[in-house]
Each structure stands twice: as C-alpha cells, then as structure tokens.
Amino acid sequence: MQPVRAGRAAIVAGAMVAAIVMAVYCIRIVPDRVVSMLGGPSGGVDRWGGLRVRYQPPAGSDAAIAEYLAQRANVQRDGTALLLEFPGIAEDTAADVIDVLIAGGLAMKESLETNWAFDIARDNELVNSEPDREASDEEPSARDDVGLARLELDYWQAEDGSTHKTAFLQAPTRRAIEAAIELAKTRGFRLEPGQEIAFENIDPEHHERVPRKEVRAYLLAREVLISGTMIDSAVGSYEPNSGRAIILLDFTSDAADRFCEITERLSGKKMATLLGGRIRSAPIINGPICGGRASITMGNTDPQQQERERDALVEVLQHGALPTGGAILDKRWTPAPDVATQVALGRLLLGLLAGLAAALIVFGVLRFARPVHTPRTVFAGNFPWRRLLVTAIAPVALYIGAHITIPGVNDAEVDFMLRANTDEGSVIALGLGPVMLAFFFVELAALAIPALRWRRHDPLGRVRLGQAVAVLAMGFALVHGLLVAMSFEQAGFHGNSIVDFPGWNFRLMMMLSVTAGSLLLAIVAGVISEHGLGNGYGVVMATGIAFDILPDLHFVDPLSAEFGLGLLVFLMLTGAAMFVLRWRVVAARQPALRLPTSAVSPLADTGAFLLLVVSLTGFTFGVDPWRFFDWASQLNEPKIRMLLVALSIPIWAWVFARPKVIERVALQAGLDRPTTATWLRATALSALLVLAGGVISAIALAHSPAHPLINAISALVFAAVLLDVIADAGARRAKLAIAGVVHQVQYLGVIEHVLGDAKIPHHCHASHLRSLFAFFGPWAPVHVLVPEEHAMEARLKIDEVLRASRGQVPEARAV
Numbered sequence: 001m002q003p004v005r006a007g008r009a010a011i012v013a014g015a016m017v018a019a020i021v022m023a024v025y026c027i028r029i030v031p032d033r034v035v036s037m038l039g040g041p042s043g044g045v046d047r048w049g050g051l052r053v054r055y056q057p058p059a060g061s062d063a064a065i066a067e068y069l070a071q072r073a074n075v076q077r078d079g080t081a082l083l084l085e086f087p088g089i090a091e092d093t094a095a096d097v098i099d100v101l102i103a104g105g106l107a108m109k110e111s112l113e114t115n116w117a118f119d120i121a122r123d124n125e126l127v128n129s130e131p132d133r134e135a136s137d138e139e140p141s142a143r144d145d146v147g148l149a150r151l152e153l154d155y156w157q158a159e160d161g162s163t164h165k166t167a168f169l170q171a172p173t174r175r176a177i178e179a180a181i182e183l184a185k186t187r188g189f190r191l192e193p194g195q196e197i198a199f200e201n202i203d204p205e206h207h208e209r210v211p212r213k214e215v216r217a218y219l220l221a222r223e224v225l226i227s228g229t230m231i232d233s234a235v236g237s238y239e240p241n242s243g244r245a246i247i248l249l250d251f252t253s254d255a256a257d258r259f260c261e262i263t264e265r266l267s268g269k270k271m272a273t274l275l276g277g278r279i280r281s282a283p284i285i286n287g288p289i290c291g292g293r294a295s296i297t298m299g300n301t302d303p304q305q306q307e308r309e310r311d312a313l314v315e316v317l318q319h320g321a322l323p324t325g326g327a328i329l330d331k332r333w334t335p336a337p338d339v340a341t342q343v344a345l346g347r348l349l350l351g352l353l354a355g356l357a358a359a360l361i362v363f364g365v366l367r368f369a370r371p372v373h374t375p376r377t378v379f380a381g382n383f384p385w386r387r388l389l390v391t392a393i394a395p396v397a398l399y400i401g402a403h404i405t406i407p408g409v410n411d412a413e414v415d416f417m418l419r420a421n422t423d424e425g426s427v428i429a430l431g432l433g434p435v436m437l438a439f440f441f442v443e444l445a446a447l448a449i450p451a452l453r454w455r456r457h458d459p460l461g462r463v464r465l466g467q468a469v470a471v472l473a474m475g476f477a478l479v480h481g482l483l484v485a486m487s488f489e490q491a492g493f494h495g496n497s498i499v500d501f502p503g504w505n506f507r508l509m510m511m512l513s514v515t516a517g518s519l520l521l522a523i524v525a526g527v528i529s530e531h532g533l534g535n536g537y538g539v540v541m542a543t544g545i546a547f548d549i550l551p552d553l554h555f556v557d558p559l560s561a562e563f564g565l566g567l568l569v570f571l572m573l574t575g576a577a578m579f580v581l582r583w584r585v586v587a588a589r590q591p592a593l594r595l596p597t598s599a600v601s602p603l604a605d606t607g608a609f610l611l612l613v614v615s616l617t618g619f620t621f622g623v624d625p626w627r628f629f630d631w632a633s634q635l636n637e638p639k640i641r642m643l644l645v646a647l648s649i650p651i652w653a654w655v656f657a658r659p660k661v662i663e664r665v666a667l668q669a670g671l672d673r674p675t676t677a678t679w680l681r682a683t684a685l686s687a688l689l690v691l692a693g694g695v696i697s698a699i700a701l702a703h704s705p706a707h708p709l710i711n712a713i714s715a716l717v718f719a720a721v722l723l724d725v726i727a728d729a730g731a732r733r734a735k736l737a738i739a740g741v742v743h744q745v746q747y748l749g750v751i752e753h754v755l756g757d758a759k760i761p762h763h764c765h766a767s768h769l770r771s772l773f774a775f776f777g778p779w780a781p782v783h784v785l786v787p788e789e790h791a792m793e794a795r796l797k798i799d800e801v802l803r804a805s806r807g808q809v810p811e812a813r814a815v
Contacts, residue, residue, distance in 0.1 A: 001372040007363065013362040014358050017696075023568050024565065030343050030346040030347060043087075053083075056326055065082070089333070091335075101276075106228040109225060110272075111219070121151040124184055124187075126180040127148070127169065148171065169217040171214060177215060199217055200217075200280070201214075218279060245310040267286065372585075378733070379733045379761065381733030383733065384728075387729075391528055391725065401428035404426055406513045407509050408501060425488075427516065432537060435522045452465075462781075473518070474519070482511050524540065534721055535721070538720065541717055548714075570714070570715050573696065577719035584749070589671050591662055591665075591671055595689065603693070645694050650687075653682070653686060662746050662749070669801045720771070736785035737785065738783050740783075740799070743778060745771050747801075754798075755786070762785065766783065770782050
C-alpha cells in the first residue's frame with residue numbers, strides 16, 4: 001500500500017471542480033459584479049441592452065409610489081418621475097411593454113353573471129340578438145365588416161352540479177361593441193356601481209374555413225381581487241400539451257392564502273385575469289386553488305406574437321404594479337454591448353476560485369485522514385475473453401428487453417408520453433427492482449429474528465435465504481405489475497389510450513410479462529456473477545446507466561450545453577470515485593477501513609428513513625396526513641437535503657463501520673483493537689466523497705434539471721462496477737476458487753491482512769460495489785478468491801477469522 005499524496009490529489013480535485021464550475025457558468029449567467037470587476041458594464045440595460053423609460057406617476061399617487069419604491073431597489077427617482085429599466089427586452093417587444101405599462105399591470109376580478117348584454121341588445125340595431133347563430137364556417141357578412149356586434153350565451157355546469165349562464169357581446173372589433181354600448185346608453189342603459197366592462201381578444205377556431213379574430217366583452221366587478229403587488233415572481237414558459245406561451249406566477253405567502261380563499265368563494269364562477277387593462281383569460285373556477293401558484297395562457301394564435309406578449313408581460317410583472325393614469329416622458333431602447341471577453345474571463349475566474357477552495361479542502365481532509373492506495377491484484381495468464389463475452393449479455397438483454405412491448409400496450413403512445421423512458425412499456429419495465437427489494441427484506445428479517453442470524457454469514461444458511469428471496473421477488477413483481485397495469489389503463493393523451501383492451505386479461509398479461517422480465521434479468525445477473533466479470537446485478541445496473549449516457553436524439557440535443565454539463569459532471573464524479581474507492585484508512589496493525597464507511601446511504605436512504613419516521617410519528621399522534629406531503633417537499637429542497645446528508649454521514653458510518661462492528665473479528669485474527677480515531681479519519685474522507693458528489697450534482701441539476709446523468713449515486717455505482725470488472729479481468733487470468741463469502745465489507749480488511757501474512761494471493765470479487773451498499777446490498781456478496789492450490793488453506797484461515805462474527809449455528813442445519 002502506498003500513501004496517497006495529498007498535494008497531488010488536491011490539485012486534481014481542484015482542476016475537476018474548476019472545470020465543472022466553468023461549465024455551469026456556460027449555462028448560468030456570470031454575475032454582474034464579476035463582469036464589472038473585469039472592466040465590463042455593471043449590469044441592467046448597460047450589460048444586456050433593453051428599454052429605459054421615464055415614467056411620470058399620476059397626481060395623488062405619492063403613497064402608492066412610496067410603497068412601490070420600498071419593494072423595488074432597482075428603480076430610481078428623477079425628480080417626480082421614475083426611471084425604469086427593462087433589461088434584455090428585444091426591440092420589437094419594447095412597444096408591448098410600453099402599452100402594458102401605461103394600461104396597468106396584473107389584476108384579477110370576478111366575472112359577473114347578469115343580463116347586461118341582453119339590456120344592451122334590446123332594440124339595438126347595432127347588435128345581432130340571435131345568440132344561437134352559427135357563424136364559424138360562414139363568410140363574414142357585410143354588416144360584420146362594418147362592425148355588427150353579436151349577443152352570445154355561455155352555459156356551463158360546475159363540479160358541484162350547479163348550472164351557470166351568462167351573456168356577453170362579441171364582434172370583429174372592439175369599436176363595434178363600444179358603439180353598441182354608447183347607443184344603449186343614449187336609451188337609458190347604465191352600469192351598476194362597482195361594475196365595469198373589459199375586453200378580451202378571441203382567437204379564431206382551428207376548424208374555421210375563414211379564420212377571423214374577434215373581441216369579446218365581459219362585465220366585471222371593479223374590485224381587484226389579486227393585484228401585481230401580490231406577485232412574488234413571474235416566469236415565462238410553455239404549456240406542455242399545446243405548446244402555447246404561458247406565464248407562471250408565484251404569489252407572496254399572504255397572497256397565496258388570499259387566492260385560495262377567493263377561488264373557494266368563486267367556485268363554479270369565472271374569474272378574469274387582466275394584464276395591461278385587457279382580459280387575458282377568464283377560466284371557470286372549479287374549486288379552491290391553493291399552493292400559491294397560477295398560470296396565464298397567452299391567447300394569440302401566432303407563436304411569435306405569443307412569446308412577445310408573454311415576455312413583455314413578464315417584464316412588467318417583475319417590476320410590480322404601477323398606478324394607472326401616469327404618462328411616459330421618455331423611452332429609449334439600447335442594444336446590448338459586446339462583453340464576450342469579460343464573460344469568458346469571469347467564467348475562468350469563478351472556476352479558479354472554486355477550484356482553489358476545493359483543493360484546500362481536499363488537502364486538509366487528506367492530511368487528516370492519511371489514506372493509502374491499494375494496488376490491483378493481477379494474476380499471470382491469458383485475458384479472460386470468454387468472461388468478457390458473458391458480461392456483454394447485459395447490454396444485449398437490456399436492449400432487446402426494452403424493445404419488447406407488453407402485449408396489449410400501444411407502444412407508440414407509450415413512447416410519446418414517456419419520451420426517452422421507452423422501456424417503461426416493455427417487459428423489463430420493473431428492472432431488477434423487485435428482486436433487490438426482496439433481498440433487502442429477507443436480509444432485514446434475518447437480522448431482526450435471532451433464530452435466523454446465523455444464516456447471514458453461513459454458506460449453507462444463505463441457500464434458504466436465497467430461496468425466500470426468489471419467492472418474495474415474484475410476489476413483489478406481480479403486485480407491482482398489477483399497479484402498473486391499472487395506471488396504464490387510466491393514462492392517455494388527447495383521448496388516445498395506452499391500453500388497447502383494458503380489463504383483467506390485460507392486467508394478468510402485464511403481471512406475468514413484467515414478472516418474467518424481472519426474473520430474466522435476475523437470471524442474466526446470476527450468470528454474469530458466476531461466469532462473467534464483476535457482480536451481475538451491478539453490471540446490469542451500470543449498463544442501464546450507460547444507456548442513459550447515449551441520448552435519445554428525438555428528445556435530447558447531444559450538442560447542447562445542458563447535455564455537455566451532465567456528461568462532464570458524470571465523468572468527473574466517476575473518475576474521482578474510481579480513485580477514492582481504492583483508498584483505505586489504516587493504522588499500525590488495525591484492520592484497514594474501506595471507503596465510504598457510510599456507504600451511499602446518506603444520499604440514497606436518509607430522506608426515505610426520515611420520512612418513514614415522521615410518518616409513523618404523525619400517524620401515532622393523529623397528524624393530518626396531507627402535512628406529510630409538505631414535509632416531503634421540504635426535504636427535497638437542495639439546501640435541506642444536503643444538510644440532512646451531512647448530518648447523516650457519521651450516523652451511517654457508525655452503523656456500518658464503527659470499531660465495535662469489526663472488533664471481535666480483528667481480535668480473532670490477532671490484530672489490534674480498532675480505534676475511534678481511525679474510524680473518524682475514514683469517516684471524514686467518506687464525508688468528503690459523499691458530500692462532494694451530492695453538492696456538485698445539486699448545483700448541476702439546478703441548471704440542467706432534466707438530465708439523467710447528473711446523479712451522484714449513478715456515478716458512484718458506475719465507478720464501483722467498472723473497478724470490479726477491471727479487477728476481475730486481472731484476477732480471472734488464473735484459475736481461482738472461492739475461499740469465503742463475506743457480507744460485512746469491513747471484515748475484508750481483516751481477511752486481507754490474514755491472507756497477506758500467509759503469503760496467499762487473493763482477489764475480493766465485487767468488493768467496491770458492496771462497499772457502496774453495505775447492509776443494503778445482499779445481492780452483491782463479496783467472494784474471496786484465491787488460486788486453487790491455496791484454496792483449502794485460505795478457507796480454514798477465513799473460517800477461523802469469521803467464526804467470531806457468527807451467532808450460534810444450530811447443530812442440525814436444514815439446507
């Protein structure tokens with residue numbers, strides 16, 4: 001074993017972190033302060049270009065302006081006028097921003113159900129009062145061309161069963177409706193106090209032979225239920241089904257409660273959303289909308305016009321609501337300057353600073369932990385090509401299985417709905433999940449039941465455990481298959497069903513198909529473990545991860561910055577893990593501790609265990625179950641998740657690798673008693689590996705959220721499997737025999753010491769993978785392999801060492 005050079009490792013780690021940070025800032029905006037420090041503009045319109053506006057508020061709005069300025073630090077005063085900046089606005093969008101700014105920001109108001117439209121249409125020659133007229137496929141009449149308004153009726157039934165009816169006016173132009181209203185006023189029509197008329201632009205229907213845009217008039221209550229001051233953030237996006245441009249709104253906490261109460265009160269009615277004084281949507285409120293979020297759909301049929309309107313509205317909403325009635329004193333659009341040099345230098349500077357910080361942290365931890373590097377055991381002989389060919393069964397099986405659709409499933413519809421996850425509708429939809437879950441529960445039962453504990457470390461005892469795993473795995477697969485079948489029966493898109501013929505015939509076919517697929521993968525994994533390289537379950541998992549690296553060109557652009565970031569993070573984490581997993585922490589004649597001592601449980605299992613504890617506690621004390629969903633969503637916040645990971649690392653390390661766990665085995669082998677100091681050194685290094693993977697993945701996911709490669713667990717598993725396959729390829733050149741089977745991976749430090757003292761060459765099959773999963777990886781036992789001529793001696797020594805770990809074995813052991 002060679003000591004790890006802390007300086008060299010710190011330099012490599014710093015370079016990797018610097019590369020990742022620079023890649024992140026190829027997607028994320030380099031901060032204005034950094035660009036300004038390097039000689040560029042300080043931000044705003046100076047950096048991004050855009051629109052500058054001098055706005056004169058209306059008289060008597062001093063209090064509203066003072067409140068507005070208190071909430072917007074980036075707005076300045078120029079005497080009595082306000083200086084507003086809209087960075088990044090395109091020149092063709094500037095006019096829309098001005099229009100919305102003058103007309104007013106966001107306002108949500110109640111749509112009233114009255115007979116106002118009938119009152120206007122009565123004896124009004126400017127209104128066609130036949131509401132049932134079908135005009136969608138007709139040529140526009142002459143009277144329509146000159147501005148004839150129409151009386152229309154709208155009926156709907158709310159979810160509570162109540163029926164609603166309202167009338168409105170619709171015309172080719174707004175002027176036609178206003179003319180009809182003015183004529184009605186001359187004959188005595190008046191709005192009630194607290195009422196107003198607002199207008200909405202109506203897009204032509206797709207089926208119209210002669211498409212034409214129209215305007216619709218609504219009667220609204222003047223009271224503003226939700227205003228722009230209640231918006232916390234506004235983001236432009238797209239509606240996933242139709243592709244229309246939309247605005248996603250996040251309310252402030254007080255406004256979220258208010259919006260929930262208002263929508264509950266207006267249940268069954270319509271509520272109009274106005275932006276810039278014009279109605280953008282008037283949906284039916286089917287019930288209370290809580291959670292603090294809403295969306296506004298742009299109504300224009302031209303996608304480019306939709307995006308321009310959306311971008312303009314988002315800019316105004318982000319600046320907050322200004323008092324209506326003001327005036328624009330000056331407006332000027334400025335193109336963006338060329339700051340490419342400063343941005344590139346900023347990326348480099350941020351990368352170097354992050355790399356330097358990472359290098360210092362790694363250097364300090366390595367100086368404290370003092371790990372050693374273990375050389376790989378390579379036996380003399382020919383390369384095991386046959387074993388490599390057997391290992392290649394995994395990608396072949398996964399590829400073929402992913403393309404065998406379950407009978408009765410519309411594979412085209414599944415591909416469209418699930419996008420890149422095309423294997424979700426195949427016979428291997430469940431993967432190895434049911435088998436691995438069965439392994440876990442059987443191992444947990446064997447640990448919890450005293451009469452079964454001896455079977456965990458006894459070769460004959462594990463035969464019965466394996467049989468129990470097979471039975472339980474089939475049960476899990478059948479139940480899971482039934483649930484998937486029922487979800488497929490309910491799924492669909494635009495009326496297209498995933499399932500051709502729903503019912504119990506399909507459900508049984510689904511259950512049997514996915515169960516057979518999971519068992520087939522388990523057989524493949526077993527064959528690879530026995531006749532291939534590495535652990536078969538790990539090879540199948542790593543193959544699935546490798547398939548994720550290959551993008552589906554229908555849905556992922558392999559040349560995009562997001563994909564490049566995901567690939568870079570995956571390769572960096574995998575490379576780092578391949579080094580760290582071969583390190584050991586050892587002191588004098590104490591057994592060497594493998595890394596990570598906490599396994600990957602801080603990343604993989606902490607949240608699930610904490611949620612389980614909270615749920616059981618809540619059920620015990622009668623807590624509202626819906627609060628569990630709030631707790632679960634909070635646990636998924638990146639900062640909280642990383643805090644939980646950091647706090648749980650020493651806990652998991654204590655469970656899996658504390659000195660007491662291996663003390664009896666170490667003393668049985670004649671080694672020194674393991675110390676807490678050695679455990680702390682190993683745990684510190686484990687924390688560095690786990691936290692680095694988690695933090696880097698969290699940062700990258702914030703900028704490439706849909707990328708499947710940005711997953712620390714996937715990178716660690718891929719690295720461990722790759723190490724095991726490479727080590728197996730070097731060891732399997734000779735004829736080896738199994739000298740022992742180990743399920744507590746930290747015992748390997750004792751076994752390797754004993755075999756080393758006896759000068760017996762050895763190889764620990766699948767040890768890196770088992771180090772990652774510890775107790776949760778019974779499907780990956782560590783086989784201690786030695787040359788056949790040393791097999792008997794090695795078995796005796798290993799059996800003698802492991803005797804201290806076993807409970808009392810019954811005299812009559814039933815296989």
